[in-house]
Amino acid sequence: MxxxxxxxxxxxxxxxxxxxxxxxxxxxxxxxxxxxxxxxxxxxxxxxxxxxxxxxxxxxxxxxxxxxxxxxxxxxxxxxxxxxxxxxxxxxxxxxxxxxxxxxxxxxxxxxxxxxxxxxxxxxxxxxxxxxSAQGDELAGELEQRFAALKRQATSRKSISVFYQLSDQPLMSISASSWINEGLKLCALENILSDAKAAYPLVDVETVVAADPQLILLAGPDAGWNQWPQMRAVQDGALLELEVDRLHRLTPRTLDGIEQLCEMTDAYR
Missing domain, CATH: 3.40.50.1980 (Nitrogenase molybdenum iron protein domain)
Structure with missing residues (x-):
């Protein structure tokens, strides 16, 4: 199963x-x-x-x-x-x-x-x-307003470099080809793997350690990042667990998840 x-x-x-x-x-x-x-x-x-x-x-x-x-x-x-x-x-x-x-x-x-x-x-x-249709128009209009508000707020936030850990075994992330990356940008989060060719690239630990992101976002079990104490994210305790049902299902709750992510990451700016 x-x-x-x-x-x-x-x-x-x-x-x-x-x-x-x-x-x-x-x-x-x-x-x-x-x-x-x-x-x-x-x-x-x-x-x-x-x-x-x-x-x-x-x-x-x-x-x-x-x-x-x-x-x-x-x-x-x-x-x-x-x-x-x-x-x-x-x-x-x-x-x-x-x-x-x-x-x-x-x-x-x-x-x-x-x-x-x-x-x-x-x-x-x-x-x-x-x-x-009436309900659809109303809901869609509300979401468009929330998108606009998030875009405005993103311009006033200080950018932070992040590694988005989609899974731990295998170690997988996201690139700019994934729509999740758009959610990160709405929170002024700069994905260290945004230039990867695949939408959901496999990555080795050494690549992440070398990139030294300020935040590690966990969409699954922690891949054991405390083994790398030289990383800024580890030193600052900046490993954040995400509510993936919101962020990985494209529904109105996705906006809730993005807004929550922005608030969670503001503490590390």
Missing amino acids: LSRCCYLLLTLLLSQTVFAANPPAQRVIALAPHLTEQVYALGAGDKLVAAVEYSDYPEAAKALPRLGNAQYINLEAILAFEPDLVLIWPQGVQLNLAEQLASFGIATYLSEAKDLYALPDNLRALSQALGV
């Missing part, structure tokens, strides 16, 4: 609309935790009839029947729920699922966003598919 940590790593490739149902859907299945959360954020949680593993926010989502995970999706179970809209994360086992469901006359919405700032428009599009 795929671990929670690995599932969160996989769900870093999120959210762009391809097709929406018309008329508004009434029986909806969400095949990624971020999509489940977005539906609830739009006030349409009562339309959901099933979801996948790790769809655990808000509390009501935990009661939804499970149809699989990032490694396996039960197509027969999807059909048994007779949905009129299925929200798909088109990666891995879900890559060709939209085509399969179309052959049964089931509408789909595809979500594969790679841009943090696309979130408001993604929510507007999803709200149209769900028949709650």
Whole structure:
């Protein structure tokens, strides 16, 4: 079974609309935790009839029947729920699922966003598919205002160099190609691996030690950084644990996570 940590790593490739149902859907299945959360954020949680593993926010989502995970999706179970809209994360086992469901006359919405700032428009599009456009416009407008406020605040913050530890085994981070990096920039945090070619590069400890970041942000277990007391982050006790459900799922709570990150890191400026 795929671990929670690995599932969160996989769900870093999120959210762009391809097709929406018309008329508004009434029986909806969400095949990624971020999509489940977005539906609830739009006030349409009562339309959901099933979801996948790790769809655990808000509390009501935990009661939804499970149809699989990032490694396996039960197509027969999807059909048994007779949905009129299925929200798909088109990666891995879900890559060709939209085509399969179309052959049964089931509408789909595809979500594969790679841009943090696309979130408001993604929510507007999803709200149209769900028949709650007014709620989508209102929520998207609120998020756009919060993005603007974060950008203004970032200009007044002193920059800090950071290493974002995405996982410890293997040691993995993020680059400028990852939408998470945009969140760091909103907090005036300079990623030491922003120039890496891969969106989620593997890195060796020696590279991090040589870069000597002022902060180490832990999205998973500590990789044993106290073994390197010469690092500024270790000397200053600047190893901060992150709430990854907020930062790794592209939902309205992502803004909460970024705002919290900015506040946490202000103490080290």
